[in-house]
Amino acid sequence: MKYTDLPEPEQPRRRIQDLGPASLSTSELLSVALWISDTDAAQELAALHREAGSLRLISRDQITSIRGLGERYADALLAVWELGRREALASQAERPSINSPEDIASLVQYEMGALEHEELRVVLLNVRNKVLKVVTVYKGSANSAQVRVGELFFLRRNPLCQK
Numbered sequence: 001m002k003y004t005d006l007p008e009p010e011q012p013r014r015r016i017q018d019l020g021p022a023s024l025s026t027s028e029l030l031s032v033a034l035w036i037s038d039t040d041a042a043q044e045l046a047a048l049h050r051e052a053g054s055l056r057l058i059s060r061d062q063i064t065s066i067r068g069l070g071e072r073y074a075d076a077l078l079a080v081w082e083l084g085r086r087e088a089l090a091s092q093a094e095r096p097s098i099n100s101p102e103d104i105a106s107l108v109q110y111e112m113g114a115l116e117h118e119e120l121r122v123v124l125l126n127v128r129n130k131v132l133k134v135v136t137v138y139k140g141s142a143n144s145a146q147v148r149v150g151e152l153f154f155l156r157r158n159p160l161c162q163k
Helices: 012-020 026-034 039-052 060-064 070-091 102-114 149-153
Strands: 119-125 131-139
Touching: 012 026, 026 039, 026 070, 039 060, 060 070, 070 102, 102 119, 102 131
Parallel strands: none
Antiparallel strands: 119 131
16 A cells, blocks of 8 residues: 555645644654655564664665665665754754753653663753763663662762763
């Protein structure tokens, strides 16, 4: 089936115009971003994304192995991920203000969500709650990052935490 076979109000391109990108599923977002009209190819790509956990972790070969997708789609997907990564870095450069745990999550979740291991990071703030630096204190295994509490108290002496 093709997305273009759906009634116009149900087509992803129309829904993104009417309802915004948050209203679309991952396969629909991928189909719009990459101009994929085949629903099966878009759903298979979305399944790959779910399996991998991040666009960054999907290889070019995996994308080109999907029937109906070739090198152009693989290159486009890699470009979309890189644009998202650059946007995340640019927004960090503006020194966001931290007022809640959600603010910290939005600051690091894009980058940390693509990691294959756990990390403990410390967000260093100035007196006005503006982010000075995000420091990786510890890199753990695939499913845990254990650190002694005493190590956290000595962060002031850690050269990574200095300006």
